[in-house]
Amino acid sequence: MFAAYASRLDRDHPLNGLELGERPAPGARPGWTTVNVRAASLNHHDLWSLRGVGLAEDKLPMILGCDAAGTDQDGNEVVLHSVIGQTGHGVGPDEPRSILTERHQGTFAEQVTVPSWNVLPKPKELTFEQAACLPTAWLTAYRMLFTNAGVRPGDSVLVQGAGGGVATAAIVLGRAAGLRIYATSRDEARRKRAVELGAVEAYEPGARLPHRVDAVIETVGAATWSHSVKSLRPGGTLVISGATSGDRPSHAELTRIFFLELRIVGSTMGSKDELEDLLAFCATTGVRPVIDDVLPLDRAREGFERLASGDQFGKIVLTVNQG
Numbered sequence: 001m002f003a004a005y006a007s008r009l010d011r012d013h014p015l016n017g018l019e020l021g022e023r024p025a026p027g028a029r030p031g032w033t034t035v036n037v038r039a040a041s042l043n044h045h046d047l048w049s050l051r052g053v054g055l056a057e058d059k060l061p062m063i064l065g066c067d068a069a070g071t072d073q074d075g076n077e078v079v080l081h082s083v084i085g086q087t088g089h090g091v092g093p094d095e096p097r098s099i100l101t102e103r104h105q106g107t108f109a110e111q112v113t114v115p116s117w118n119v120l121p122k123p124k125e126l127t128f129e130q131a132a133c134l135p136t137a138w139l140t141a142y143r144m145l146f147t148n149a150g151v152r153p154g155d156s157v158l159v160q161g162a163g164g165g166v167a168t169a170a171i172v173l174g175r176a177a178g179l180r181i182y183a184t185s186r187d188e189a190r191r192k193r194a195v196e197l198g199a200v201e202a203y204e205p206g207a208r209l210p211h212r213v214d215a216v217i218e219t220v221g222a223a224t225w226s227h228s229v230k231s232l233r234p235g236g237t238l239v240i241s242g243a244t245s246g247d248r249p250s251h252a253e254l255t256r257i258f259f260l261e262l263r264i265v266g267s268t269m270g271s272k273d274e275l276e277d278l279l280a281f282c283a284t285t286g287v288r289p290v291i292d293d294v295l296p297l298d299r300a301r302e303g304f305e306r307l308a309s310g311d312q313f314g315k316i317v318l319t320v321n322q323g
Contacts, residue, residue: 001025003109004300004318005063006050014050015304020297023063026105026113031090033072033116035080038128040068040107040297042307042316043136043165044244045099054102065107066100069122069131070320077122079131079279080107080114081272090115099136099269108300110320120276123283133289133315134278136269137165141173141217142278143270144239149215153178156213158231160184161220162194162202163313166241168290170217171197176287182209184224193313197290215239225249229256237263290314296321 003023010016026034046064049055055062066082082100085091100106100114122131144166151157151174159170162183174181175198183194183202191202203209205224212233218224221243228238230253257264270278282288292312295303296319303316 001110002297003063004065004297005061005108006055007061009050009052009055009057009060011051014047015301015308017050018064018301018304019061020300023061023109025111029113031116032113033119034111034113035068035070035072035078035119036111036322037068037107037109037320038070038322039132039320040065040318041132041136042303042318043067044242044307045136046101047304047308049101054099059103062101063105063107063109063112064101065109065112065318067132067135068107068112069128072119077124077128078119079122079275080112080135081118081120081275082107082135083269083272084115084118086272087117089117108297108318110322118272120272120279123279125283126279126288129291129294129317129319130282130289131279132317133291134282135275137315138169138173138289139270139275139278140241140267141166141169142281143274144217144241144267145170145174145177145179145215147270147274148239148265148267149217149237151179151215154180155215156180156182156211158182158184158209158213158216158228159199160205160216160218160224160228161244162199163187163190163310164219164244165315166219167217168197168314171199172287172290173281174198176281176285182213184227190313212236219243220245222246222249226251226253229253229262232260232262234260235262236260237265239265239267241267292316294319
């Protein structure tokens with residue numbers, strides 16, 4: 001079957017290891033379900049995998065891709081939860097939790113197999129392309145906002161780095177849930193787009209906000225860390241799920257953190273139950289993922305190049321023609 005996969009790892013030039021071509025179709029496995037992929041979306045996780053973060057040499061070649069929507073063997077339309085082994089379903093008792101493509105072949109292919117527990121029904125209201133955007137970036141944003149930040153309608157939230165998948169999701173989901181969203185971006189066009197999607201206002205990174213916020217959604221890391229901490233009200237919460245600009249800020253703001261009793265919460269992906277809730281939230285409210293571009297699987301390299309350049313706003317989706 002045709003697939004986009006990592007053939008080698010290159011920390012400095014990750015796309016050097018990306019290959020497009022034929023790979024073995026997944027075999028039958030007890031307790032696992034094979035899904036015919038209709039759409040799959042790119043994440044920064046895929047670029048990090050090509051750099052060797054979370055992916056070991058002995059796992060190569062590895063089909064990339066965490067997220068997918070498609071049909072199971074019975075023709076049911078489904079969405080995949082990409083955290084494997086979260087409750088032990090489908091894996092051995094000693095296998096640790098992992099994200100798809102760290103240990104198991106991914107979704108940028110005509111077929112993928114996952115534990116049957118990881119397969120959820122796709123709401124009829126969502127297209128395959130829309131559904132394929134949800135299991136990583138949008139699920140991460142959902143958990144950050146509603147589980148780990150614990151915000152309620154009317155609360156204020158700063159979202160750093162508008163344009164990225166998680167940040168964009170946080171803006172849209174937060175607006176739909178009645179939050180007052182502020183956003184930052186270095187790019188004027190992205191700031192304008194953030195406001196169009198529901199942010200009250202969007203600012204340049206480091207800008208002073210009208211008031212301190214209840215929570216900050218942080219995925220940028222070192223470049224925005226100090227601003228994130230300084231933007232919180234006393235007792236506020238900073239939730240971090242990524243560090244695309246590096247994980248070593250020059251100013252950790254430790255004094256401010258303990259003096260104002262701020263909460264710093266790490267967040268990774270989300271649970272199957274949260275994905276189920278997110279799917280229902282989108283189906284019932286009319287909220288839809290922001291899609292930057294849709295490409296056929298055989299043009300996956302274009303999608304990776306766009307993701308690596310940081311020029312996209314929203315998700316890049318790959319589609320698979322199932323004939």
